[in-house]
Amino acid sequence: MNTSTIRLKTSLQDSVLELLNKQIVMEAHSSFSYLSMSAWCYSHGLNGCGDFFKKQSGEERHHMLRIFDYVVDAGGHPLSPEVKSVERTFEGLRDILIKALDQEISITNSFNQITDHCHKVKDYQTAKFLHWFLEEQLEEEQQARRCIEIYDLIGTEDGGLYRIDKEIIKLKTEDLTQRVPRTL
Ligand SMILES: [Fe+2]
Ligand SMILES: [Fe+2]
Numbered sequence: 001m002n003t004s005t006i007r008l009k010t011s012l013q014d015s016v017l018e019l020l021n022k023q024i025v026m027e028a029h030s031s032f033s034y035l036s037m038s039a040w041c042y043s044h045g046l047n048g049c050g051d052f053f054k055k056q057s058g059e060e061r062h063h064m065l066r067i068f069d070y071v072v073d074a075g076g077h078p079l080s081p082e083v084k085s086v087e088r089t090f091e092g093l094r095d096i097l098i099k100a101l102d103q104e105i106s107i108t109n110s111f112n113q114i115t116d117h118c119h120k121v122k123d124y125q126t127a128k129f130l131h132w133f134l135e136e137q138l139e140e141e142q143q144a145r146r147c148i149e150i151y152d153l154i155g156t157e158d159g160g161l162y163r164i165d166k167e168i169i170k171l172k173t174e175d176l177t178q179r180v181p182r183t184l
Contacts (some may be wrong), residue, residue, distance in 0.1 A: 010075035016123050017071065019081045019114045024067050026110055028081040030103055031060035036086050037096045046093060046161070048169035052147075053100075055172050063133070070129050072112035093161065094151055108137040143171055 008015070037051035064081070071078035090096050109132045118127035150167045156162045 003097070010077075011072070012074045012076040012121060012126070013121055015121060016114075016118060016126055018066050019117060020067055020076070020126070021111060023114060024064050024071075025081040025083070026076060026107060027060050027067065027087065028083050028170050030107060031057045031064060032086045033103060034060060034100070036088050037090070037100065041093070041098065041165075042092075044128035046165045047155075048165035048167075049093060049096075052169050052172055053096075056100075063136070066132075070126075073124075093164070097144070097147045097151055101141065101148060104137065104140045104144045108141060111137060115149055117154045146171060151175075 012020070034053045034057035038050045038057060041047070041053060044052035063155070068078040087099070088097070111130055113128045115127050115134065118130065147168055151164050154164050154167065156164075
């Protein structure tokens with residue numbers, strides 16, 4: 001298919017398409033990064049956290065596909081992402097939890113920047129599509145912060161790591177947006 005045919009099909013501007021394809025890479029990286037964290041947890045006997053991060057990895061893949069589908073629906077060409085430099089060694093569970101939060105914050109920043117760009121180039125349709133992700137990121141960051149709080153509140157003394165592991169997987173079975181009062 002030649003370029004002019006592709007351009008006839010899509011209403012997406014090149015700059016927006018490029019940013020969406022970069023976000024596809026970011027979500028794919030996030031998915032594999034969480035899978036790596038899951039592997040580390042399983043290999044250290046932390047099966048609750050292993051399950052937690054494996055589920056999280058699946059969610060990131062869904063985010064990636066959501067953007068992929070949007071680009072297709074808009075007549076654009078989504079790129080199958082190349083995922084590089086996934087970290088495989090960690091100092092411990094707390095190191096993983098901090099990295100997970102950092103990852104979510106950088107993804108939030110990225111969505112803010114793409115949304116900002118969409119407003120600048122008057123692509124309100126894509127800006128509206130991105131709104132779901134901005135709301136999702138609030139939840140994702142909240143969950144990542146809660147994991148660190150759980151770790152620090154329980155502490156690692158007297159088998160604490162075992163209890164932390166049990167508490168963190170519970171976050172995947174409870175809806176954080178409905179948590180009033182905050183007894184989690
Ligand atoms: Fe995501
Ligand atoms: Fe996420």
